Amino acid sequence: xxxxxxxxxxxxxxxxxxxxxxxxxxxxxxxxxxxxxxxxxxxxxxxxxxxxxxxxxxxxxxxxxxxxxxxxxxxxxxxxxxxxxxxxxxxxxxxxxxxxxxxxxxxxxxxxxxxxxxxxxxxxxxxxxxxxxxxxxxxxxxxxxxxxxxxxxxxxxxxxxxxxxxxxxxxxxxxxxxxxxxxxxxxxxxxxxxxxxxxxxxxxx
Numbered sequence: 001x002x003x004x005x006x007x008x009x010x011x012x013x014x015x016x017x018x019x020x021x022x023x024x025x026x027x028x029x030x031x032x033x034x035x036x037x038x039x040x041x042x043x044x045x046x047x048x049x050x051x052x053x054x055x056x057x058x059x060x061x062x063x064x065x066x067x068x069x070x071x072x073x074x075x076x077x078x079x080x081x082x083x084x085x086x087x088x089x090x091x092x093x094x095x096x097x098x099x100x101x102x103x104x105x106x107x108x109x110x111x112x113x114x115x116x117x118x119x120x121x122x123x124x125x126x127x128x129x130x131x132x133x134x135x136x137x138x139x140x141x142x143x144x145x146x147x148x149x150x151x152x153x154x155x156x157x158x159x160x161x162x163x164x165x166x167x168x169x170x171x172x173x174x175x176x177x178x179x180x181x182x183x184x185x186x187x188x189x190x191x192x193x194x195x196x197x198x199x200x201x202x203x204x205x
Contacts, residue, residue, distance in 0.1 A: 022189075023145070023156065024189065024191045025122045025160045026042060027139070029099020030099065031087070036062055036199045037060065037061045039196050040060070041193065043191070044190070045189060045191070053076055054078055056072050057072065058071070059072075070085040070105070079109075087102070099127070099128075100125055103120070103121070105120050114149060120145045126164075133165075135165075136165055138163045139163065158186045162178030174194075
């Protein structure tokens with residue numbers, strides 16, 4: 001059982017390393033708890049302003065009840081991308097209010113043989129809904145960035161809507177679907193993401 005769980009984690013990371021993702025949000029106002037971890041793999045299909053395929057691997061862990069951190073690495077249409085984010089959700093999902101927060105971070109990307117430096121801010125609004133198959137968490141974001149390239153600096157903005165599904169019968173696995181539309185100096189895309197949550201005891205079970 002321990003070997004099988006470890007194999008799942010390693011397989012997800014290896015699959016991501018063979019593929020490519022870029023500027024996607026793929027997150028809600030839910031947080032990974034302190035002492036817990038989440039690995040994710042995202043395929044991304046770009047269809048507006050550019051065409052291509054990306055994939056990215058993410059690793060999340062909780063800091064406290066209102067914040068977490070994320071590292072990412074990806075390849076594809078974007079030759080290479082690496083970065084980190086801090087997520088803060090000061091207003092949790094309650095019966096009378098949605099979760100409200102955001103992520104801020106930076107990435108370095110290699111695009112068409114040029115190095116690109118990106119500062120990113122992803123505001124987040126989400127609301128958990130119960131269903132017969134599990135919890136569904138729709139979310140929205142308006143990601144804004146500053147991208148410094150060799151010959152220009154641009155401000156990419158996108159409008160993002162998506163949903164996370166947490167099935168009842170697979171509590172450690174979740175699934176995302178996200179659609180992004182270009183607003184300014186960016187692109188449109190569709191992304192999916194598959195995640196696996198675990199704690200440090202996975203290696204001793």
